[in-house]
Amino acid sequence: MKTVSTKLKQVRISLSSLSRPYSPTPLASHAKPRNPSSSALLNEFVNFCYQRDLPRAMKAMAAMERHGLYADSITYSELIKCCLARNAVEQGRLVHKHVSSNGYQPKTFLLNILVNMYVKFKLLQEAQDVFDQMPERNVVSWTTMISAYANAGLSDKALEFFVLMLREGVLPNMFTFSSVLRACNGISHLRQLHSGMIKVGLESDVFVRSALIDVYSKLDELRDAICVFDEMETKDLVVWNSIIGGLAQNSDGDEALNQFKRMKRAGFTADQSTLTSVLRACTGLALLEVGRQVHVHVLKFDVDLILNNALLDMYCKSGSLEDAKSLFELMVHKDVISWSTMIAGLAQNGFSQEALKLFDLMKASGTKPNYITIIGVLFACSHAGLVDDGMFYFRSMKRLYGIDPGREHYGCVIDLLGRAGKLDEAMSLVQEMECEPDAVTWRTLLGACRVHRNVDLAIYAAKKILQLDPADAGTYVLLSNIYANSQRWEDVTEIRRQMREKGITKEPGCSWIEVNKQIHAFILGDTAHPKINIINRRLNQLIHKLMGIGYVPDTNFVLQDLEGEQRDDSLWYHSEKLAIVFGLMSLSSGSAIRIRKNLRICGDCHTFAKLVAKMECRLIVIRDPVRYHHFQNGVCSCGDYW
DNA sequence: ATAGGGTTAG
Structure with missing residues (x-):
């Protein structure tokens, strides 16, 4: 519906501009007098633009200019749409040149469109250049840049522009807020923005709301996210998706599924985004049967890579490797996430050799492994006791794939060496790490001590864990048991006392x-x-x-x-x-x-x-x-x- | 003319 009405409007504009004697806006001083072919030329140009026939439109534009006839902002903007639709960067630049060599100063409207064009081509510097040279910048100009930087992950830049905009006295609108919200990387910024929005009365916009829900949940502030959600009288699908996604990503799968049920009762139909989050919730809860039910709904949509990846992960994490493998075979398009999911899935389920074979296939297919892929590969090695392979992948990951080993990679290799009984080597790897070992690192070492009954190192690791994570009940219990086993009763009493004092209780097995x-x-x-x-x-x-x-x-x-x-x-x-x-x-x-x-x-x-x-x-x-x-x-x- | 939601590890 929306497209049809927009098109009708566009046609009206072009007809009205043709029915009057055409005069370029503003009049170029060197414009020649109109001749009978001018309106035909313009007509042709406009039609080629609407047909998205870029080469002919460009030719028509050149012909018009030879007759001293210049397009106006609206026709230029049509031409730029053409370039965007064809992803024609060079032609876009050419149009830009035409616009600025017209002998007149283009309007803010047209310059905004040019800035936006460079943003869409992901040429941020060129967008910035046009933006810098604008004699006037309105809310659209600023919002375009803020949104561009936020999308590129340059949060600081986006926030900086937001402040500059306010300083220049330009008032933000809901477009600006929903863009700048995505750049919030700290809860204090977010609360500041939120209250600012309430002050100007823009917080009730659905776009702004869904951005708020999303950012609150990404910053782990689920309660605020739910609050924003509950306050809404009219919700749309994206808002539902935001809250379901937020809950699923914060491992509150139960509540995500509850909201999904409520969404359906409210009369909404799930789309790919909803189903992806629902699958993620199933994955966390290992709900294989519910997941299969979702799979049936997935089949109603066109192939969607993200959705298929989520489905693949659900089958892996529910321990149904047969389903995972057959889905993986059926997937025509696979990306690095599909491969990584399957590799990690095989490894976690105990099929390490298959995981490593798949890693070879992945490389042969031309997909470049990433940070997470290598974690899966190293995990496969550590859980199969493949010390030599693991060490090879670890030592060569930087050289072969350009990935610097991070904490998780070290963790896998510490695990690998530790399980194989090479506790000394594992310990020296802990010391070799360039990033500080965290509680997870020490817990890995502790796990190895447990298997190989190394009491002294176990006590050392346990103490490190408790320094970093003083509320870790499992480590207290383990430490107390180790002391008990060595008849160190005073130490046992001390540990129990500490636990009581800090109110630490054991999590029951469930x-x-x-x-x-x-x-x-x-x-x-x-x-x-x-x-x-x-x-x-x-x-x-x-x-x-x-x-x-x-x-x-x-x-x-x-x-x-x-x-x-x-x-x-x-x-x-x-x-x-x-x-x-x-x-x-x-x-x-x-x-x-x-x-x-x-x-x-x-x-x-x-x-x-x-x-x-x-x-x-x-x-x-x-x-x-x-x-x-x-x-x-x-x-x-x-x-x-x- | 400018805006919101989904996938791999931990």
Whole structure:
């Protein structure tokens, strides 16, 4: 509708300018008197412009100028639209030359269009040059530049221009605010702008609102984002997408899905952007069945790379590699994100060799790896114990791909060396890092100490973690257990005292399982699930049956207890065991049991799951915060190396 | 003439 009415308006303008005797605006002093062919020439020029026939339009313009006839701002702007539609940079520059060699000073209107043209061609410097030479700059001129810098990620520049604009006494409008909002990189700037907008009464515009929601949530201020959203009486699709996206990106998948339901009840239809965020929410919650449902809706749209990438990630993170692989095969267009997602997905699910093979294919396909791709590659090496390969990729990433190793890359290699028992080398890598090691780095080293029972280094790493992240309950518990194991009771008491003092409590182990698109949560020691009694009975039967085929519950996991779950026989009721039993009870016998956990799996549950998978002929997939375990026929895809 | 929402790791 909108395009049609715009077109009609344009036609009217051209007709009206042709019906009157044509006079260029302003009159060029050297203009020759009109001759009969002039109006025909202009007519031709305008038509070529509307047909987006750039070469002919350019020729027509040259012919007109030979007759001393000059286009006006509106016809020039049509010609520039032509150049933009054809992505014709050189012709655009030529038009610019014509405009400024016309012998008159072009109007602000036309100069704004030229600035915008250079912005669209991503020639910011040229845009800036035109802007600088303008005798007058209005709100559109300023907004064009602010938006250009904000889009290019040059936030400081955008904010600087906003201030300059105010200083020159030009009043911002809602276009300006929605542009400058995107350049806010600190919460104080944002609040300042927000209150400024309220003062001038522009904060209720939907564009401004969606930008506000987006920026608040990108700055981790979800409460403010929700506040802005709730205050709105009339919302449009983009506003809904902003809040759903904000929630999904801040790992509040539950709430994102709730808002999605509300959006549909309000009568809106999801588009690609909505579905991408919904998929991201499913990914975080490992909701494979809901994700599949979304996939059906995805098929209604034209191929959309971002949406396909989100879908691919959902299948990987829900542990359904078969779906991920077949989608990846079907995708005709793949970008660096598609490849990186698939590589990391294979690696996290325990298929490291396949991940590395895919990395070779990626390079062969001509796609350049980025920072994140290499993280996936190194992750694959560390989780398969491929020390030599990992070290090679790490040491050559700068030379081969021009990527400087960052904290995450170091983390993978520290993990790689640490797991392989090379704790000294891992430690020297920590010292080699040019960026400061953070809590995650030390936790990686601590993980290696746990596996290789290095108590001294474990204590050292744990202390480092607590300096950087004093509220990390898991580390307190681990440290206390290490001391207990070495009979250092005074230290144990001290740790417990610190925990009490700081009010630090252990996060309980929790597992989730999706049955009939419903999530069931199991928390250690929690009896809220309606079927908990029968689940406990079945679990006991199962444990005794497994003991008959050689299962010995392993309570000695002092250096493993990242669980925060207790050391006595409560490990018999670890949340993943409850979820497995519930899965056996409620899912049809052929289907896989997929579980998501908030904490890493312990050694005992790992053994348990392997045996259950074998005895019950089931595929069991458990996703923990770091990686996945596929249990089948008595073995796990991690090769007992995690 | 100028403006808003979506994908990989951690």
